[in-house]
Amino acid sequence: MVCVLDERKLDVLRAIVEDYVATHEPVGSKTLVDRHNLGVSPATVRNDMAALEEEGYITQPHTSAGRIPTDAGYRLFVDKLSTVKTLSPAEKKAISSFLAGAVDLDDVVRRTVRLLAQITRQVAIVQYPTLTRSSVRHVEVVTMTPRRLLLVLITSAGRVEQRIVETHNDVDEHLIADLRSRLNTALTGQRLTDAATALASVTETFAPSDRPLVAAIVTTLLEAFTDEGEQRIAVGGAANLTRYGDDFERNVKPVLEALEEHVILLKLLGEATHPQTLTVRIGHENPYEGLATTSVVATGYGSKSEALATLGIVGPTHMDYPSTMGAVRAVARYVSQILADS
Amino acid sequence: MVCVLDERKLDVLRAIVEDYVATHEPVGSKTLVDRHNLGVSPATVRNDMAALEEEGYITQPHTSAGRIPTDAGYRLFVDKLSTVKTLSPAEKKAISSFLAGAVDLDDVVRRTVRLLAQITRQVAIVQYPTLTRSSVRHVEVVTMTPRRLLLVLITSAGRVEQRIVETHNDVDEHLIADLRSRLNTALTGQRLTDAATALASVTETFAPSDRPLVAAIVTTLLEAFTDEGEQRIAVGGAANLTRYGDDFERNVKPVLEALEEHVILLKLLGEATHPQTLTVRIGHENPYEGLATTSVVATGYGSKSEALATLGIVGPTHMDYPSTMGAVRAVARYVSQILADS
DNA sequence: ACTGGCACTCGAAACTCGGGAGTGCCAACC
DNA sequence: GGTTGGCACTCCCGAGTTTCGAGTGCCAGT
Numbered sequence: 001m002v003c004v005l006d007e008r009k010l011d012v013l014r015a016i017v018e019d020y021v022a023t024h025e026p027v028g029s030k031t032l033v034d035r036h037n038l039g040v041s042p043a044t045v046r047n048d049m050a051a052l053e054e055e056g057y058i059t060q061p062h063t064s065a066g067r068i069p070t071d072a073g074y075r076l077f078v079d080k081l082s083t084v085k086t087l088s089p090a091e092k093k094a095i096s097s098f099l100a101g102a103v104d105l106d107d108v109v110r111r112t113v114r115l116l117a118q119i120t121r122q123v124a125i126v127q128y129p130t131l132t133r134s135s136v137r138h139v140e141v142v143t144m145t146p147r148r149l150l151l152v153l154i155t156s157a158g159r160v161e162q163r164i165v166e167t168h169n170d171v172d173e174h175l176i177a178d179l180r181s182r183l184n185t186a187l188t189g190q191r192l193t194d195a196a197t198a199l200a201s202v203t204e205t206f207a208p209s210d211r212p213l214v215a216a217i218v219t220t221l222l223e224a225f226t227d228e229g230e231q232r233i234a235v236g237g238a239a240n241l242t243r244y245g246d247d248f249e250r251n252v253k254p255v256l257e258a259l260e261e262h263v264i265l266l267k268l269l270g271e272a273t274h275p276q277t278l279t280v281r282i283g284h285e286n287p288y289e290g291l292a293t294t295s296v297v298a299t300g301y302g303s304k305s306e307a308l309a310t311l312g313i314v315g316p317t318h319m320d321y322p323s324t325m326g327a328v329r330a331v332a333r334y335v336s337q338i339l340a341d342s
Numbered sequence: 343m344v345c346v347l348d349e350r351k352l353d354v355l356r357a358i359v360e361d362y363v364a365t366h367e368p369v370g371s372k373t374l375v376d377r378h379n380l381g382v383s384p385a386t387v388r389n390d391m392a393a394l395e396e397e398g399y400i401t402q403p404h405t406s407a408g409r410i411p412t413d414a415g416y417r418l419f420v421d422k423l424s425t426v427k428t429l430s431p432a433e434k435k436a437i438s439s440f441l442a443g444a445v446d447l448d449d450v451v452r453r454t455v456r457l458l459a460q461i462t463r464q465v466a467i468v469q470y471p472t473l474t475r476s477s478v479r480h481v482e483v484v485t486m487t488p489r490r491l492l493l494v495l496i497t498s499a500g501r502v503e504q505r506i507v508e509t510h511n512d513v514d515e516h517l518i519a520d521l522r523s524r525l526n527t528a529l530t531g532q533r534l535t536d537a538a539t540a541l542a543s544v545t546e547t548f549a550p551s552d553r554p555l556v557a558a559i560v561t562t563l564l565e566a567f568t569d570e571g572e573q574r575i576a577v578g579g580a581a582n583l584t585r586y587g588d589d590f591e592r593n594v595k596p597v598l599e600a601l602e603e604h605v606i607l608l609k610l611l612g613e614a615t616h617p618q619t620l621t622v623r624i625g626h627e628n629p630y631e632g633l634a635t636t637s638v639v640a641t642g643y644g645s646k647s648e649a650l651a652t653l654g655i656v657g658p659t660h661m662d663y664p665s666t667m668g669a670v671r672a673v674a675r676y677v678s679q680i681l682a683d684s
Numbered sequence: 685a686c687t688g689g690c691a692c693t694c695g696a697a698a699c700t701c702g703g704g705a706g707t708g709c710c711a712a713c714c
Numbered sequence: 715g716g717t718t719g720g721c722a723c724t725c726c727c728g729a730g731t732t733t734c735g736a737g738t739g740c741c742a743g744t
Contacts, residue, residue: 062725066706160494242595260579382685391738406695
């Protein structure tokens with residue numbers, strides 16, 4: 001009972017997965033040798049199937065029906081038996097030009113979601129570039145009324161955060177101007193994660209009498225820097241859920257519910273995803289039980305070395321992994337490129 | 343064949359609608375007199391039903407089945423036979439306090455969607471307060487690099503728009519400061535719709551040599567003012583679609599598709615919706631054929647006199663109109679209140 | 685004008701049943 | 715020993731059939 005599966009058994013597994021993904025019906029030994037040209041007889045395939053089932057890679061829904069892959073089967077298929085499909089030049093060009101038409105960060109994200117959903121025909125999820133992973137491009141302090149200040153923070157990813165600060169006394173316009181320039185010299189180019197220390201040193205350069213105001217502003221800025229709760233997410237292609245099959249209540253409902261809960265989605269995408277690396281979570285590998293019949297394909301995007309955020313798709317476990325993974329990877333690359341350019 | 347429906351026939355129609363909404367099953371004469379205490383016999387009800395069917399208010403799915411209301415039946419029910427249900431004090435308080443916890447405009451919208459979806463158990467749609475209907479609170483011009491300016495526009499509804507302007511020559515900081523103050527004196531408090539003329543007059547006060555730069559900025563601002571394409575929409579509660587019944591392909595899919603198309607949603611909500619007035623579109627009354635089996639309940643929100651934007655829900659035609667309408671109206675009121683306060 | 689009675693209709697659910705795809709096993713074969 | 719053809723067995727699926735009952739329309743009676 002050793003896990004030695006010879007070459008042909010793996011071929012059989014690959015054929016089963018591909019067939020089942022294409023037809024969504026349990027696949028039997030006869031149809032298998034018909035459709036794929038394995039050079040052996042159905043009987044041989046049956047033996048191999050028995051072995052594969054023994055190892056837990058396939059299963060039969062009921063006695064004397066065809067086999068369908070288990071989560072483990074898909075896992076093996078993804079890890080060993082398939083190569084990520086690259087897109088055709090035409091597709092690449094379409095992606096590139098569609099994304100290039102975006103006018104601002106929001107638009108980039110919106111277009112990305114649309115694109116992913118359309119290409120993969122699955123539900124697409126795109127996380128907005130996270131504040132903490134990017135750097136400060138500009139900080140602006142604006143007096144709206146004598147006692148009301150507006151802080152605007154612009155990050156390297158093009159994201160804009162604004163905060164209102166109310167003060168107890170009327171503020172001095174000169175002080176604000178001074179603060180504005182000092183903040184910018186201290187912060188511009190800094191990583192958001194490093195900004196806290198930079199902010200602290202800025203505070204110290206002010207006269208004690210001005211400290212309360214400065215402190216209030218600094219605190220608010222800090223809040224904006226570290227605001228993890230603001231992690232926004234865009235979802236699209238929910239209409240693709242209709243192709244999930246008929247067991248609506250069990251397959252579709254949990255997914256729809258998960259899509260509403262952005263916290264869950266963030267978990268699904270996974271934090272540790274690096275660009276260039278595709279993460280695939282299959283069925284029960286997902287950290288959310290409602291998604292036991294679905295898989296998640298995700299990857300990071302942003303600069304080459306480090307991910308700004310993650311994007312991915314959610315689909316039934318019986319999806320076309322090579323194509324889907326290829327599409328996700330390609331889209332992530334082009335988005336990264338667009339973001340780097342702007 | 344006059345459209346004279348006496349009082350009791352209307353009672354019967356009301357009972358049919360209420361029963362069908364509760365059970366989702368065709369309702370017959372016997373069960374009708376059992377459940378509602380009309381003081382007459384089934385036979386009498388049958389006669390009335392025949393009349394109602396003649397007039398087109400109800401129909402039977404097939405011979406010798408119970409009756410279900412037609413779109414016209416629901417229409418009559420909504421217009422004449424029902425009163426909008428008011429929420430309990432507890433519910434009101436819950437709404438109020440939940441919305442009060444919002445920290446900024448985005449948060450208000452997000453919470454509103456959640457709330458609506460939860461209370462009505464339908465799909466909720468909330469349009470972000472439109473730029474064109476609100477007024478200018480503040481305009482800021484920031485130099486990011488010598489040739490790159492950032493325009494920030496803050497509206498009375500708390501929405502922030504930003505635009506980047508690239509210039510051909512290095513810009514003069516004094517000119518920018520001057521422009522900033524003139525823009526603000528000219529625009530602050532102006533309705534966005536009126537801002538165009540105000541902007542034009544500002545341009546004229548500058549020296550011809552500065553005109554190109556000023557013109558570029560003004561143009562971009564104008565774009566931001568009139569940017570209808572930016573009408574954003576938030577959607578929530580899609581999981582409630584699972585309770586639509588079983589004819590998935592026909593009922594749910596088109597709705598999911600519509601939810602992706604924000605253009606369609608905007609049409610659904612309708613532009614002319616005033617606050618305090620509930621718009622109900624039933625079945626085929628909708629401007630989108632995919633939603634023939636769904637109804638839309640929408641209303642405006644914002645100030646009392648004029649709507650900033652619209653919100654509403656989408657649900658099956660056989661929804662509980664009195665409750666739903668009550669919930670939509672209540673939420674709209676409280677959102678208006680919150681927005682007015684902040 | 686309302687009611688009780690009655691014959692009729694027709695969909696939904698239960699039931700039956702044969703066909704067929706698929707399996708496991710075994711003996712034979714290369 | 716791995717591979718193959720044959721064979722008996724299993725059991726899901728779909729078509730056809732039957733039954734059941736809620737509901738209707740109509741009519742005569744009050």
